[in-house]
Amino acid sequence: xxxxxxxxxxxxxxxxxxxxxxxxxxxxxxxxxxxxxxxxxxxxxxxxxxxxxxxxxxxxxxxxxxxxxxxxxxxxxxxxxxxxxxxxxxxxxxxxxxxxxxxxxxxxxxxxxxxxxxxxxxxxxxxxxxxxxxxxxxxxxxxxxxxxxxxxxxxxxxxxxxxxxxxxxxxxxxxxxxxxxxxxxxxxxxxxxxxxxxxxxxxxxxxxxxxxxxxxxxxxxxxxxxxxxxxxxxxxxxxxxxxxxxxxxxxxxxxxxxxxxxxxxxxxxxxxxxxxxxxxxxxxxxxxxxxxxxxxxxxxx
Amino acid sequence: xxxxxxxxxxxxxxxxxxxxxxxxxxxxxxxxxxxxxxxxxxxxxxxxxxxxxxxxxxxxxxxxxxxxxxxxxxxxxxxxxxxxxxxxxxxxxxxxxxxxxxxxxxxxxxxxxxxxxxxxxxxxxxxxxxxxxxxxxxxxxxxxxxxxxxxxxxxxxxxxxxxxxxxxxxxxxxxxxxxxxxxxxxxxxxxxxxxxxxxxxxxxxxxxxxxxxxxxxx
Numbered sequence: 001x002x003x004x005x006x007x008x009x010x011x012x013x014x015x016x017x018x019x020x021x022x023x024x025x026x027x028x029x030x031x032x033x034x035x036x037x038x039x040x041x042x043x044x045x046x047x048x049x050x051x052x053x054x055x056x057x058x059x060x061x062x063x064x065x066x067x068x069x070x071x072x073x074x075x076x077x078x079x080x081x082x083x084x085x086x087x088x089x090x091x092x093x094x095x096x097x098x099x100x101x102x103x104x105x106x107x108x109x110x111x112x113x114x115x116x117x118x119x120x121x122x123x124x125x126x127x128x129x130x131x132x133x134x135x136x137x138x139x140x141x142x143x144x145x146x147x148x149x150x151x152x153x154x155x156x157x158x159x160x161x162x163x164x165x166x167x168x169x170x171x172x173x174x175x176x177x178x179x180x181x182x183x184x185x186x187x188x189x190x191x192x193x194x195x196x197x198x199x200x201x202x203x204x205x206x207x208x209x210x211x212x213x214x215x216x217x218x219x220x221x222x223x224x225x226x227x228x229x230x231x232x233x234x235x236x237x238x239x240x241x242x243x244x245x246x247x248x249x250x251x252x253x254x255x256x257x258x259x260x261x262x263x264x265x266x267x268x269x270x271x272x273x274x275x276x277x278x279x280x281x282x283x284x285x286x287x288x289x290x291x292x293x294x295x296x297x298x299x300x301x
Numbered sequence: 302x303x304x305x306x307x308x309x310x311x312x313x314x315x316x317x318x319x320x321x322x323x324x325x326x327x328x329x330x331x332x333x334x335x336x337x338x339x340x341x342x343x344x345x346x347x348x349x350x351x352x353x354x355x356x357x358x359x360x361x362x363x364x365x366x367x368x369x370x371x372x373x374x375x376x377x378x379x380x381x382x383x384x385x386x387x388x389x390x391x392x393x394x395x396x397x398x399x400x401x402x403x404x405x406x407x408x409x410x411x412x413x414x415x416x417x418x419x420x421x422x423x424x425x426x427x428x429x430x431x432x433x434x435x436x437x438x439x440x441x442x443x444x445x446x447x448x449x450x451x452x453x454x455x456x457x458x459x460x461x462x463x464x465x466x467x468x469x470x471x472x473x474x475x476x477x478x479x480x481x482x483x484x485x486x487x488x489x490x491x492x493x494x495x496x497x498x499x500x501x502x503x504x505x506x507x508x509x510x511x512x513x514x515x516x517x518x519x
Contacts, residue, residue, distance in 0.1 A: 024346040024357065025333070026493070026501045027435045126495050136435050137476065138495055184309065226321060227430060227439070229348030229355025231309040252348055253432030261309035289310040290360060297361050 002068040003121070003155040006148055010062035010104065013148040014209075015121060015140050018051025020129035024252040030232065031131035031139065032248045034209060035112055035268030037173070038076035040300040042116035045073040045093040045165045050301040052120030053130045055154065057113045062104040062148075066096040070159040071118040075167065077110030077175065077272060091167040110175035110272035118159035133249055135210070175272045181245075182263040182284035183235065189259050192221040192237060196259055196281050201243070205275040209249035212270055214279075215242055221257040230254040233262040245270060263289050265296060303376050305369045311345075312357045313365055315372070321351040321441070326427045327387035329354060330506030332379050339375050343368070349505045351429045351439075391425075391508040394473070396464050398422075398513055400484035406466070409449055418513060420444045421485065426471060426509045436475035436493025436501040440509055443469045455481035462488050464511070475501075486511075 016039065019032030033039035033056055043052045055062075060079040073093040074081050081088040082103045088094045090113075096102055104113060123130040124143055132140030132147060139145055141152045148154075185193050196219060204213035218241025230236070234246045236256040245262055246254070247270075262270065263284055273279065304316040317332075318325055329349045336347060336356070346357040358368060398418045407414045426440035433439075443466055451467045456479060459465070463474045465482035474480060475492035493501050503509070 021345050021357070023435075023500070024348045025431060025505070026499075027432045027437050028500075030346075127500065135478070138435075184307070186308075187306065226351040226353075227432060228314065228350035228353040229308075229312075229432075231312045231355070231357065233309055251433060253350060253430060258308075264310055286307050286310060286365070290364065293310055293360055301361065 001122070001153050001155040002158070003153050004064040004066055004102065004117070006063075006150055006152045006154070007065055007101065008061060008063035009148040009150055009152070010057050011059040013055055013057045013062055014132040014134075015053055015123055015148070015154070016056045016131050017053045017120075017129055019248070020127055020131050020133070020139065023127050024229070027252050028127060028138070029133055029136060029249050029252060031129065031133045033114065034248055034271035035076055035114070037265065037268045037296075038112070039114045041091065041167050041171070042073045042075040042114040043120070044300060045075070045167065046071055046116055046118045047162065048116060048118070048120050052116065053123055054114050054116040054121065055148070057104055057115055058111060060104045060106040060113065062115075064102045064154070066100050066102065067098055067153075068156070068158045069095070069097045070156055071095050071162055072102065073116045074104070074113060076113040077107040079107050079113050080105035089166065091172050093162070093165050095161065095164075111274060112271055117154070117156040118162065119157045122155035122157070135249070173269065173272075175269075179269055179273050179277060179279035181266045181270060181279060181281050182289070183260045183281045184263070184284060184286050184289060185260045186258045189221045189237075189257060192219040192257075192259050195219045196235070196243065197283065200278050200280045203273050203275055203277045203279060204242075207275065209247055211236075211247055211250060212245045213242060214245070218242060219259075221259065223257060227253045227255040230258070231261060233264055233267055235259045235262060247271065264293055265289075303380070305372065307365050308355060311360050312355055313368060315354040315356065315376070316352060317354065318352045321429060323427065323442075324387075325352065326429050327389045327506035328379070328382070330389075330504060331382070331387055332375075333505070335375055335379065336372070340368070340371065348432075349430060350432075387506065389506055389508050391510065392503065393510050393512050394488055394490055395514045396486045396488045396511045398464075398486040400464060400486045402483040403485045406447070406449065406483050406485055410447055412446065417447065417485065420447055421466070421471065422511045422513050428503050428505050428507045428509065429470075431501065431503065431505060434475060434478055436503070438472060438492070438501075438503045438509075440471045441469055443471050445469065449483060451481040452483065455479050459484065462490070464488050
């Protein structure tokens with residue numbers, strides 16, 4: 001298959017799409033990109049539909065050999081992008097030709113970068129999605145959930161010039177700015193929520209595609225007994241009192257008390273934070289989140 | 302009293318009972334079917350728990366208030382159906398009781414290994430929820446004489462097919478994973494296979510019986 005051959009896979013590069021929905025009742029995680037804005041822009045620059053398969057590159061260090069002529073776009077964390085050693089701008093689309101080497105350097109700001117190809121990468125869906133989920137062994141380039149490996153080929157179709165496009169500056173996030181996450185409050189944990197909003201938190205190094213652990217003054221909440229379904233962005237409070245924000249590769253059910261839910265459009269910002277970053281929470285209403293999210297979906301979907 | 306509350310911006314949580322009961326999983330399964338029939342593509346995912354139902358919805362097609370209104374008659378009819386017998390499937394799952402924690406479990410419960418096996422295989426279980434991992438079915442209720450807290454330190458790797466117990470529940474690990482339950486046996490059934498349709502033979506509300514096979518030292 002033609003496309004992009006992997007010379008160096010980088011620290012953790014995973015194929016993603018819109019997510020694996022419709023199977024949560026069997027315990028299957030939805031997955032999907034951690035930063036939905038950056039992923040949506042990368043696809044949009046190439047005229048791809050919402051959820052077209054693209055690559056999520058954590059930390060960078062990726063090197064690919066093009067075996068056909070096509071167009072690519074890179075959005076998200078700041079990484080040096082080069083084609084045969086010549087720099088290309090981020091948040092933009094650019095052409096590559098067969099035989100050229102595409103290189104993504106190490107992230108200088110942010111953590112995760114999205115590389116899209118015209119028409120989307122080709123892979124066999126598992127349960128309706130190509131999203132790679134390592135723990136569950138589902139999706140990805142080989143269908144077994146593994147991240148990208150050396151020698152893999154990201155299949156794609158040849159594409160002729162569509163003209164380079166860039167994301168307008170006003171839509172590009174600044175990952176260097178203070179991280180403030182808006183939270184919808186869950187009922188029943190007023191004291192713990194007050195504690196959540198009152199202090200600043202530190203992102204633990206134990207943060208991955210499943211959940212982001214935070215460190216601070218421990219919070220207390222009464223334990224819940226029976227596991228129930230959870231959503232992406234849920235703030236759980238395990239017995240040690242240190243909150244965990246559930247991310248795209250989350251489990252489908254949880255038994256810890258739920259303090260609230262992070263605004264879906266702020267999760268991408270969280271995913272771009274490096275370990276030990278300081279962050280704060282502030283309240284937001286359900287109506288505000290739904291209005292902004294609808295706007296976002298109408299624009300991109 | 303059924304509660305209908307937002308769970309983030311794209312889901313709502315129905316709380317159908319304060320405590321689980323033996324008949325609830327089968328009734329929840331019937332409610333899942335009814336909601337799918339009523340709401341169709343508005344529903345993205347519908348996740349039953351022991352006492353709850355989490356409904357992930359498509360925010361571009363509906364909102365919380367509209368869903369609650371449309372669910373009201375469905376829930377009212379469901380509440381009136383209390384006592385109506387639900388037809389449920391029974392799975393007889395062959396297992397060998399030779400898990401590495403079995404002698405320890407027997408000792409901790411003050412029973413012989415044979416008694417543990419007799420108690421575990423001597424009753425029918427209900428699938429109360431499927432979660433933690435694809436195809437991981439929480440089965441209840443375990444005989445109170447076998448109830449033990451989870452391990453203080455979870456194992457980093459529990460082999461696929463392990464039959465395990467913790468508190469008042471029992472389960473089979475569908476794939477190798479970390480786990481804090483006590484391993485009492487093994488099962489050769491594949492409880493999750495993405496290439497199969499459906500990928501998991503069990504669904505919430507189903508009945509399960511374990512059938513002992515193979516030589517087991519009493």
